[in-house]
Each structure stands twice: as C-alpha cells, then as structure tokens.
Amino acid sequence: MARLARFFLPNQPMHVIHRGKDGRRVFFGKGDYARYRGWLAEAAAKYGCAVHAYVLMPSHIHLLVTPRTARSLPRLLQSLGRRHTRQVNADRDLEGARWEGRYRAAPIEAGTHLLACMLYIEGNPVRAGLASRAGAYPWSSYGGHAEGAADPVLSDHRLYRDLGATAGKRQRSYRDLFKGGLEQGFLDELRAATNGGWGFGSPAFQRRISAASGRRVIPLPRGRPRKAKAAAKRRKRR
Numbered sequence: 001m002a003r004l005a006r007f008f009l010p011n012q013p014m015h016v017i018h019r020g021k022d023g024r025r026v027f028f029g030k031g032d033y034a035r036y037r038g039w040l041a042e043a044a045a046k047y048g049c050a051v052h053a054y055v056l057m058p059s060h061i062h063l064l065v066t067p068r069t070a071r072s073l074p075r076l077l078q079s080l081g082r083r084h085t086r087q088v089n090a091d092r093d094l095e096g097a098r099w100e101g102r103y104r105a106a107p108i109e110a111g112t113h114l115l116a117c118m119l120y121i122e123g124n125p126v127r128a129g130l131a132s133r134a135g136a137y138p139w140s141s142y143g144g145h146a147e148g149a150a151d152p153v154l155s156d157h158r159l160y161r162d163l164g165a166t167a168g169k170r171q172r173s174y175r176d177l178f179k180g181g182l183e184q185g186f187l188d189e190l191r192a193a194t195n196g197g198w199g200f201g202s203p204a205f206q207r208r209i210s211a212a213s214g215r216r217v218i219p220l221p222r223g224r225p226r227k228a229k230a231a232a233k234r235r236k237r238r
Contacts, residue, residue, distance in 0.1 A: 013117075014064070014105045015117050016105045018104075019100050027056060040153050050067075052118060077103055104197065109202060113190070119181075
C-alpha cells in the first residue's frame with residue numbers, strides 16, 4: 001500500500017519520532033547528546049519551531065514541537081540529521097546515514113493530549129530501563145518542567161504555563177501530574193497515531209485536521225472493503 005503524503009500544519013503541535021537507521025544507535029557518549037541538544041536549540045530558533053518537550057534516547061529522539069510554517073519541521077530535522085551524521089561519522093570513522101530517511105509525526109489535539117504527550121516523552125527513559133526516575137536522565141526536558149533547570153531548547157506551551165501562577169507552582173503541579181502516570185491505552189493510541197501519521201484527538205479535531213491538510217488522518221476500517229464484500233456475496237449466490 002502506498003504511503004500517505006506527509007502534511008505539515010503551521011502552529012499545530014506535533015509529536016515526532018526520528019529513529020536511527022535500521023534501529024541502530026545514534027548517540028554513543030555524553031558529547032553526542034550534548035552537541036545534539038545544543039544544535040536542537042539553534043535549529044529550533046533558526047527554523048521557527050517551538051519545542052515543548054523532548055528526549056534523546058540512544059537510538060532515537062522524541063519531540064513535541066509546534067512549527068511556525070509548513071516547512072519549519074522538515075527543515076529542523078533535515079538540518080539536525082545532517083549535522084549530527086557528519087560529526088558522528090568523523091569522530092568514529094564511520095560512513096553512511098545515521099538516521100532513517102522518514103521520521104514519524106502526528107498532530108496532537110493540544111487541549112486534550114498535549115500535557116499527557118509531554119509526560120509520555122519524558123517518561124521514556126524510565127520505561128526503557130535507562131533511569132530509575134525521570135529526573136535522573138539528563139537528556140530530556142523533564143528537568144526544565146519539573147525542577148526548574150535552565151533549558152535553552154524549551155518553549156513552554158500555554159497549557160504548561162497555566163499549571164501555576166509562578167515557576168515553582170508550575171513545577172510542583174507538573175511533578176504531581178508525572179506521579180499520576182499514563183494509562184496503557186493512551187500509550188498505545190499515541191504510538192499508533194505517530195507511526196501512522198494520524199491525527200491524535202477527538203473526531204472533531206480529526207475532521208478539522210483532515211480538511212486543513214487535504215488528506216485522510218485516520219486509518220481505514222479493518223476488514224475487507226464494502227465492494228469486495230458485496231462481490232463475494234454475489235459469487236456465493238451463483
């Protein structure tokens with residue numbers, strides 16, 4: 001089945017996953033992580049992407065980002081991929097691509113799912129067994145949201161700012177949200193939407209995104225198409 005065309009909507013939050021080619025590692029040491037995070041801050045400012053949450057995992061990254069224009073997100077990831085690949089290949093005497101050519105992305109209904117998506121992203125190291133708690137993993141936005149760490153990558157979303165009137169109150173509220181955890185159903189639905197490029201939100205949100213993008217943003221129903229089923233019934237009657 002042919003892949004659906006990508007779509008990029010200005011000012012629409014997106015959950016993004018970009019994996020290493022063939023599932024291989026893309027970060028090999030602290031220097032790789034630190035450089036990439038610095039480049040992410042530079043590229044986000046240059047190409048007009050507001051990064052609300054991120055995590056750098058050994059073999060992939062997650063971003064929650066609002067692009068200013070339809071070209072902002074593609075330019076951001078293309079720039080990061082090229083810069084990181086050149087550096088890693090030069091440092092380790094490697095050749096070839098380090099990242100998959102096609103990243104995965106899904107528009108997120110902010111009012112319903114944005115904060116939960118932030119929790120999902122920053123909880124990845126714990127679920128993967130890389131850290132005992134989110135605050136112990138240095139390569140994510142958790143420290144900025146929950147502990148007040150300075151993070152030049154981050155652009156706080158309005159919904160995060162609404163958690164409290166002061167920075168301290170916002171951080172406490174966010175830590176409380178984190179303690180509540182996420183249901184497995186939410187995790188499964190977010191992963192499916194991101195991998196499929198579907199709109200993640202209410203039916204009304206999906207209709208709006210479909211109209212704006214000019215393409216289908218939900219998967220087709222499972223099972224044989226109606227025409228195929230009707231033809232099969234006719235054959236049985238013969």
